[in-house]
Amino acid sequence: MAKRSADESGSYSRFLSGECCNRLGPEVLEMIAQTTEYLSVLNDIKTSGENREEIISKIFKNFGKYSSVGRNFTCQCGKHISIGEKTIVNDNCTMMDENYIHIGNNVLIAPNVQFYTASHPIDYRERFVENWDESSGELFFRTSALPITVEDNVWIGGGSIILGGITIGFGSVVGAGSVVTKSIPAGCVAAGNPCRIIRRLEPGYKLRKIEGKDIPELQALFRNTVLIVNSKDYTQEEVEDWASCGDSIEHWKELLSVHNYVAALDQEGHIIGFSSMNTEGYLHSMFVHKDWQHKGVASMLLSEVEKMALGYGVHKISAEVSITARPFFEKHGYKMVKEQKAKANRLYLTNYVMKKELNY
Template identity: 50%
Template sequence: MKTELQKCLDGEVFNTSDPELLAIIHNARSLTKDYNQTVSTDSDKRQSILKHLLGNVGANVNIDTPFYCDYGQHIEVGNNVIININCTFVDCNKIKIGNNVLIASNVQIYTATHSVNQDDRLVENWDSDSGIPYFRTFALPVTIEDNVWIGGGAIILPGVTIGKNSVIGAGSVVTKYIPENSVAVGNPCRVIRKIN
């Protein structure tokens, strides 16, 4: 029988109030609080916290503060990556960020989602001990390949892959796959030209 964490990572409906998942979330909240309170020049402490918070952190990674995430351990970051201020990563499933990636301020990456059918979202009976309603949730991974630049305020939705060397315009809402070597903008985000 699968754990709720395994269901979550397999893209199946999972119980967001599961004790194992809540423990991971509370740990991530504690570490992000510590990280957000560090002095920006204390690179040793910041890198130490990131190594405990994230699933993988490459070399030359700068994540500016404040930074928010849900689980932390499902985020993998390659080498030479800048994540600017006030980014939020809802990493119920994997978020994989390649090498040489620039992520501007206020970018939001979501892996969690719910059914569009209202009757399929809310479970009437949930574990009242946690005090958190149990909505039927599932999560799909997000992949940002090498050399991608994501403009400020962009929103990346569950299941999206952004191909290598591509640029996502500021304020875009990325709802589907963006091929490599593309400039894509808008809501919904669409390719407006190829990069030679």
């Protein structure tokens, strides 16, 4: 029995990592059963507003202030769903959360929108279990699931369908009736079946290639970002050591010769963030000015360097990501490969090797 419990627990972890599985452990079955009970109360027209709020707090992993969920809401597990602040989920929404669904702040989801994290093998011989044994405790079919991320300030039109592994970028709009089969970058209007980008929205900042003359501005932004933004996850000694890595102009020149850097500029032409990609698919940098955090700058930069990778014929990206940046990259479909101690200048700091396979 102990071994079966361990197998079931391992199966759940593998399933959340995107692997194909055909077993539901007791933890998952209990979660589904409990959520089904909660949903029956949530969707009862006799349930008061106060009781709905209490039930919502039990269903979701996180549920932000001033957010709301309409009638006839359906989900699978509930605890895999995170919803930010001031987000509206309208009536008849379906969130099949076999994997995680992250909904950001200020998101509008129209009626009849469906989110499906799960999928099945295309080949029926892989989809169904040959010589299935009813007494095995396993399902007769195989399922995989990938997370879905909807970033801040997104509007999803009525009747749209969002599939697993998709990220809808900051500030984008998805037209009614769309079937989103590939990720949508930040700042876009997209629609159709399959959903395609119709036009780009003006983000309030622009992107351009970084040149050698930009090094002093890069140095200042890098240093201030590390000392201020990353200080919440690292000690003062660690951030000071890390920030000192940018002191050498020659080091910056070497980086610019190996990696292709892109900068985000405000309306006055000041650099407010930068990122980079090399021809092997290694994402070396992602830094955004402290005053431009959570405004879609990093999402826009990430979308741009991922397009660079595709232009190089690369579909797998790797990065070494700080503790601070890890949640951002996870929301954009990057998976942690390992935790490590990497040398900054003198000190070794914790970061994570993360990878992503591009699907657009």
